[in-house]
Amino acid sequence: GQNIDQPTEMTATEGAIVQINCTYQTSGFNGLFWYQQHAGEAPTFLSYNVLDGLEEKGRFSSFLSRSKGYSYLLLKELQMKDSASYLCAVRDTGGFKTIFGAGTRLFVKA
Amino acid sequence: GAVVSQHPSWVICKSGTSVKIECRSLDFQATTMFWYRQFPKQSLMLMATSNEGSKATYEQGVEKDKFLINHASLTLSTLTVTSAHPEDSSFYICSEGRETEAFFGQGTRLTVV
Numbered sequence: 001g002q003n004i005d006q007p008t009e010m011t012a013t014e015g016a017i018v019q020i021n022c023t024y025q026t027s028g029f030n031g032l033f034w035y036q037q038h039a040g041e042a043p044t045f046l047s048y049n050v051l052d053g054l055e056e057k058g059r060f061s062s063f064l065s066r067s068k069g070y071s072y073l074l075l076k077e078l079q080m081k082d083s084a085s086y087l088c089a090v091r092d093t094g095g096f097k098t099i100f101g102a103g104t105r106l107f108v109k110a
Numbered sequence: 111g112a113v114v115s116q117h118p119s120w121v122i123c124k125s126g127t128s129v130k131i132e133c134r135s136l137d138f139q140a141t142t143m144f145w146y147r148q149f150p151k152q153s154l155m156l157m158a159t160s161n162e163g164s165k166a167t168y169e170q171g172v173e174k175d176k177f178l179i180n181h182a183s184l185t186l187s188t189l190t191v192t193s194a195h196p197e198d199s200s201f202y203i204c205s206e207g208r209e210t211e212a213f214f215g216q217g218t219r220l221t222v223v
Contacts, residue, residue, distance in 0.1 A: 031210070033211070033212070040201075040219075041216075041217065042116075042203050042214040042215060042216050042217040043154070043203075043214050044214075045211045045212065045213070048210045048211055050210075087153060087154070095142065095159075095207070096142055096144070096207025096208070096212065097144070097156070097159060097207075098144070098156070098205075098207075098212060099156065100146075100153045100154045100155075100156075101153060102152065102153045103152075103153045
């Protein structure tokens, strides 16, 4: 079956670093995505990993280990506007079908 | 700017009526588009895969006769919620599939009263 796990909620302080973990067990794998979603809005793309290793993009970095079925999203220099839900999603093989985890709600406090 | 345009952004309808939601790909010929539903404080649940020129593929538990999907052109997919009931009230979002990322529409907040 398909299973994507990530923590339900996290709290961090403005200016700090936070790491959001995601583990997955899926029948196929063709890439892992991270999305940011503010309440009432559509998700916005943050990162895509298909090979093992770390991808860095500004304040955001994403890591993937396919053998462990594990990824994390690293957010540096946290800002209040980073308070949002972060969705881990896995794309299945043979197409663009993508399954989403339940999301991690991040609260950034002053 | 947006690459996927979805509308309406919100709609209120009476129970028993049908609602059509449109999803347009603005800069890409999308042979495949996806429809998701999201209940409050929950993640996106894939409802169906919309295939241009052929029948949609529905996920297990999604009633294909209730959620009609039409993908008549490479730039337009529509989702029609037929005979809507209050339990169908949700946030519906479409996306197109590309190689290294997926773009989402703005979402449609459906409220059935």
